[in-house]
Amino acid sequence: MKLNVKLLDIASRGVLLNSTDARTLRVRDGDRVLLIDEVTGRTAQAYVDTTDSIIEPGVVGVYKPVNATLAAGDGATVEVRSADRPRSLVHIKKKMDGGRFTKDETVEVIKDVVDDTLSAGEISAYVTASYIHGLDLDEIEYLTRAMVDTGERLRFTRHPIVDKHSIGGVPGNKISLLIVPIIAASGLLIPKTSSRAITGAGGTADLMEVLAPVDFPASEVQRMTEKAGGVIVWGGATNIAPADDKIIAHEYPLRIDARGQMIASVMAKKTAVDADLVIIDIPVGRNTKVEDVQDGRKLAREFIDIGERLGMRVECALSYGESPVGHTIGPNLEVREALTVLEGATEPNSLIQKSISLAGMALEMAGKAAPGQGAEVAADVLRSGKALDKMRQIIEIQGGDPNVKAEDLQPGEYKFDVRAPQDGYVIELNNRSLVTLARFAGSPYDHGAGLYIHAKKGKRVKKGDPIFTIYAEREWRLSRAIEVGRALMPVVVEGMVIERIPQDRWV
Amino acid sequence: MKLNVKLLDIASRGVLLNSTDARTLRVRDGDRVLLIDEVTGRTAQAYVDTTDSIIEPGVVGVYKPVNATLAAGDGATVEVRSADRPRSLVHIKKKMDGGRFTKDETVEVIKDVVDDTLSAGEISAYVTASYIHGLDLDEIEYLTRAMVDTGERLRFTRHPIVDKHSIGGVPGNKISLLIVPIIAASGLLIPKTSSRAITGAGGTADLMEVLAPVDFPASEVQRMTEKAGGVIVWGGATNIAPADDKIIAHEYPLRIDARGQMIASVMAKKTAVDADLVIIDIPVGRNTKVEDVQDGRKLAREFIDIGERLGMRVECALSYGESPVGHTIGPNLEVREALTVLEGATEPNSLIQKSISLAGMALEMAGKAAPGQGAEVAADVLRSGKALDKMRQIIEIQGGDPNVKAEDLQPGEYKFDVRAPQDGYVIELNNRSLVTLARFAGSPYDHGAGLYIHAKKGKRVKKGDPIFTIYAEREWRLSRAIEVGRALMPVVVEGMVIERIPQDRWV
Structure with a gap:
């Protein structure tokens, strides 16, 4: 179906179709279409959004990242059609069924990840299957090489690097x-x-x-x-190695850090x-x-x-x-x-x-x-x-x-000392909780936000001694961090557990 | 961050933010935000698209499916914030690691699927993990009940149904x-x-x-x-059982039909x-x-x-x-x-x-x-x-x-007979290929498109006898189906393999 391009300043890999045209094309929201510029022959894949009014029939709204590939002007004529199913889905399915990726299959998958030919859901299936079944050394090597080959490389004349x-x-x-x-x-x-x-x-x-x-x-x-x-x-x-960022973006919500993937991304x-x-x-x-x-x-x-x-x-x-x-x-x-x-x-x-x-x-x-x-x-x-x-x-x-x-670098002006509730030793200082606290305080976006730790694990403290200080650039973030800290209790001073009274734990 | 609503007629579960506001909110394209109507207290989740020009700072473009939940008017003030990570992701991660879903976890996941609280990538991870590790009978029962409970039910007074x-x-x-x-x-x-x-x-x-x-x-x-x-x-x-359609939409690109999922969806x-x-x-x-x-x-x-x-x-x-x-x-x-x-x-x-x-x-x-x-x-x-x-x-x-x-129901006017290339028996008639052919001919959208099979498996045919007829409502679709048919070769007449000359297979 031939449609006229209307460029739309939206930063996602989509196109906006009038729902009449979408029906004619037999595509629904989220489906993949292929755009072919009549004159230049350039092509781009995109995911469909639909509207009854913003785009009229006969027109396709092309979002920015799609036009970065298509490079069409406003009013250009493009052929829009339902895109073929990428072959890399067959390889991903094979991995789901416990198979191993070959070198060529890995290249195909990673290319499709980098080109946005695979959808979010499809990349997620790839990541999940690779995580569950793992990657052997051959597969990690293929993945590393594929990640290198789909990005830029430095070439130094002087070595070693x-x-x-x-x-x-x-x-x-x-x-x-x-x-x-x-x-x-x-x-x-x-x-x-x-x-x-x-x-x-x-x-x-x-x-x-x-x-x-x-x-x-x-x-x-x-x-x-x-x-x-x-x-x-x-x-x-x-x-x-641009594939890495895209893959990590899909690991992040699930808090997975698949070993093979991680090794490949570092080594790439x-x-x-x-x-x-x-x-x-x-x-x-x-x-x-x-x-x-x-x-x-x-x-x-x-x-x-x-x-x-x-x-x-x-x-x-x-x-x-x-x-x-x-x-x-x-x-x-x-x-x-x-x-x-x-x-x-x-x-x-x-x-x-x-x-x-x-x-x-x-x-x-x-x-x-x-x-x-x-x-x-x-x-x-x-x-x-x-x-x-x-x-x-x-x-x-x-x-x-x-x-x-x-001395030019100063923490935020809002601060709060977390003190020892009694005499004893710091027997626990939970890394994950400390990081969570720092993030609630505004780190890393607010450069001044963070923690200063006075008493690390094993240090003897007296009641009232500061264990760590929370810094923030904004008062409400400090309050939020303090509140979260009360729930997380990242510090345990020996003996404290016996007197467990949550609301009083931090004085 | 408080923003003014501008309703946008786009049929996806998103909001459009000016990129300045997105930066302030620390959200990027594809991130999840929560919208809270100041006056009604109604809330909705949505995924972020960004723009530099279509939406000005201080305004949030709210797409249709989001406003179906939020029910805000143009110009209403909503609080927009980065949404919390849904707890069901913890359950999905557990399944990825080989665990079993409890009843409550299943309910939480399915609720989040139905409410669009989980993103496409996250639902895909759920589907993939359930497919790879499978679901046991308890998990299938929980899933069935959760699918029933998240949708409407009929209640008949007369039985049996x-x-x-x-x-x-x-x-x-x-x-x-x-x-x-x-x-x-x-x-x-x-x-x-x-x-x-x-x-x-x-x-x-x-x-x-x-x-x-x-x-x-x-x-x-x-x-x-x-x-x-x-x-x-x-x-x-x-x-x-509305969860089913959403799950199937994620199984489809990968051509998986996970057994536990399938049993639950039917029984729900x-x-x-x-x-x-x-x-x-x-x-x-x-x-x-x-x-x-x-x-x-x-x-x-x-x-x-x-x-x-x-x-x-x-x-x-x-x-x-x-x-x-x-x-x-x-x-x-x-x-x-x-x-x-x-x-x-x-x-x-x-x-x-x-x-x-x-x-x-x-x-x-x-x-x-x-x-x-x-x-x-x-x-x-x-x-x-x-x-x-x-x-x-x-x-x-x-x-x-x-x-x-x-007799009122007629197939499409364009048709093509696929004939036996020699005397023999029909020893293969491939289901999947027949279906693919029918789809290329336009079925099910074009009601008149499809196949009429004259000679089923085991039938004796003479050279030139019609084996099946392809019908289409549009000539180009018929041509496409014929072309695809030559590649798929859904019919094998005994003896034919010996004379394998692909371009001549269909006379």
């Missing part, structure tokens, strides 16, 4: 802000693409954004890395930035993604195997994940803490030790430190001020203010 | 057009709700629509049944129409839904068990499913064939035998025929003309022309 990834699950994990400048200051290249918070209180990209812009195309990431030795940017803006990004040496940080502990060391070792083995298949050297660090790294959660607080260390502070120990250990592993792999000496070499780079200089250079090349100081 | 269902998979299965009038003419009540074609060439509702309107609310279905003894209506218009509809005695037709054979008799028996046992749990007597018939029932596929052709039988024809045997056997089972269960005599009693009702009279009464009460005759 170092990269680092933390699989997440521990709050306050601002270590990239130290590792990247240490590595770059050591003469290596590290083009670090990071994520924004999905379930967390701030991804590395959210933190770096406090200091400088983080949205750059892939070519800029390469140019800046070649010049400054390192960058810390948001991966989502680069079009590197590392492959696409041309990495040779990769450090994977695997936080282990209750209330993190990996509950025990055995499980962590198995996951590490899988990362290393996939790395070998793709020509990368991978080393993994199982790290302590039961407490936040450092004392802070939330953008300004975390960045302040990291800058303090770059400026010479010798505290907090957990943050410094973790950062120099991981940076040291990379330095050893690259031959910049003798075996067993990496952490010490990294600590020297940090103590010498070279890491701070490098970080300033990175901030500058990304367009931020290189003269920023730790 | 008979109902019949075919699980599908065999083309040309127009038996309800004979069974319903036979049962009703025997003095029993049969409020038959049927489906429209999803993957088929015509559901019973599509067939009946040739004779009379089929869209009625539940209360009308009850009233008409009490008066005429029976009806044949479209279930989708009744709001009986039977429960909701107040049925006491239920006949389930299970066609068995290659290229149907149930491939062998063992499998059919197992499925029958499950239907019977769930029936017992819900207080219904269920009997199942495993029927021959490898060939179409009768000679016709497609609305006008099938209805003509059924009316011919009601008018006294003694052919086609497969159609008459199947109809009187199933009707006979119900007559025996209801005590209207002695054990073993049901089919004969049903045949008498048919031969006597009472079934024809009853059918006319049913057509009339539904608003059709009671004087319609078989």
Whole structure:
């Protein structure tokens, strides 16, 4: 059926049809149609919305993301027809029935994910089936390669390229802000693409954004890395492994983080930035993604195997994940803490030790430190001020203010101290609850929102001592966080359980 | 955030926000928001679309299905906020991890499906997880009851109520057009709700629509049944077990027909129409839904068990499913064939035998025929003309022309004979391919489109004999069907394979 284009400024992958035309086309709301431009021959798929009045018969309202592909002008004539069923649905069905994806099938599915040829429901079926039946190493390799091939790639002339990834699950994990400048200051290249918070209180990209812009195309990431030795940017803006964001968007509502999918998405990004040496940080502990060391070792083995298949050297660090790294959660607080260390502070120990250990592993792999000496070499780079200089250079090349100081970064003006209800030891400090609290306080969107933890697990406290402080930029968010905190009770001081009176727990 | 309503005539469950407001609300395209009317207190959930120009900041464009719940006027003030994550996602995640749904969890999921609280992706995850892990009898019972409770119910004062269902998979299965009038003419009540074609060439509702309107609310279905003894209506218009349509819409793209889901959906509809005695037709054979008799028996046992749990007597018939029932596929052709039988024809045997056997089972269960005599009693009702009279009464009460005759119903004017390429026996006549052909010819939308099968499986044919005729209302559809037929080759005449020359297969 031939229809005249009317461009509509709506940001979803749809077209708006008059319901008469939809009936003639035998399509209903949510059905998939194919649009073919009569003149240019360009095509685009879209999902149908219908109306009785906004669009008249004979016209098709084309939403923005559809026209990004179709590139038709207002009034252009397009052929609109019911779209064929994508072949990748056959592969997804096979996986649902317990089959394994072949290489070609994986490519077909991932291409259809990236092109929006698969609907939300179909991608969700793919994600669910892959989660339930799992992916074996071959399937993970195919998936990794397919994700790389459907996005952009960096190609460096100077090598080795170092990269680092933390699989997440521990709050306050601002270590990239130290590792990247240490590595770059050591003469290596590290083009670090990071994520924004999905379930967390701030991804590395959210933190770096406090200091400088983080949205750059892939070519800029390469140019800046070649010049400054390192960058810390948001991966989502680069079009590197773009399938990943779409898949994660479907995992998120269900709170699944399918192992094979996760390994492929990490390794695809590392492959696409041309990495040779990769450090994977695997936080282990209750209330993190990996509950025990055995499980962590198995996951590490899988990362290393996939790395070998793709020509990368991978080393993994199982790290302590039961407490936040450092004392802070939330953008300004975390960045302040990291800058303090770059400026010479010798505290907090957990943050410094973790950062120099991981940076040291990379330095050893690259031959910049003798075996067993990496952490010490990294600590020297940090103590010498070279890491701070490098970080300033990175901030500058990304367009931020290189003269920023730790003290410039302040938490929100509204705050609330959570105090020990009695003498005792902090025997529990629940990671997930802390993150939830920080989010209710406004993190990561309100940069000043977050938590400062005074007493970590194992610390002896007296009645009335502050255990942590909640910061917020807006009063109502602070109130909301306090209210949620009363329900979550992320802190347990020994003995407290005996006197369980919920409304009085937080004084 | 308070926004002013602007009603938009778009038929999807969304709202259109200016992207500035979306940013302030921290929501992105596809996110779920909750709308609360300031004055009435009514609430509705919706999915976000964004625009830079169609809607200005401070305004929310509310699409039609959302306002069906919200009932706000243009200019009304609503509070719009990011919606909470539905709890049913926790239950779906549990199922993904191999758990079993409890009764309460099932109720929560189905309620959220019916209310559109779950997104397309989330319903798809539910369907996929239920398909992969399966549902046990307890879960099927919970699901059945939840589907009944989230829709309307009929409550008859006169009993027993008979109902019949075919699980599908065999083309040309127009038996309800004979069974319903036979049962009703025997003095029993049969409020038959049927489906429209999803993957088929015509559901019973599509067939009946040739004779009379089929869209009625539940209360009308009850009233008409009490008066005429029976009806044949479209279930989708009744709001009986409405969750089913939404779930099927997500199974369809993946071509899954999850067993537990299917049993629950059938039994929910039977429960909701107040049925006491239920006949389930299970066609068995290659290229149907149930491939062998063992499998059919197992499925029958499950239907019977769930029936017992819900207080219904269920009997199942495993029927021959490898060939179409009768000679016709497609609305006008099938209805003509059924009316011919009601008018006294003694052919086609497969159609008459199947109809009187199933009707006979119900007559025996209801005590209207002695054990073993049901089919004969049903045949008498048919031969006597009472079934024809009853059918006319049913057509009339539904608003059709009671004087319609078989000869009034004609297939489309464009036709093509598919002929035997050599002497031999028809050794294959593929159900799925026949249905695909009929659909390409325009069935069920074009009532005149369909197939007439001259030579069924096992029939001896001479070279050049017609095996089947394709009918269409539009020439281009006939051409398309012929073209598709050449690729599908739904007919194999013995010996033919040796001379395999695809382009010449159909002369």
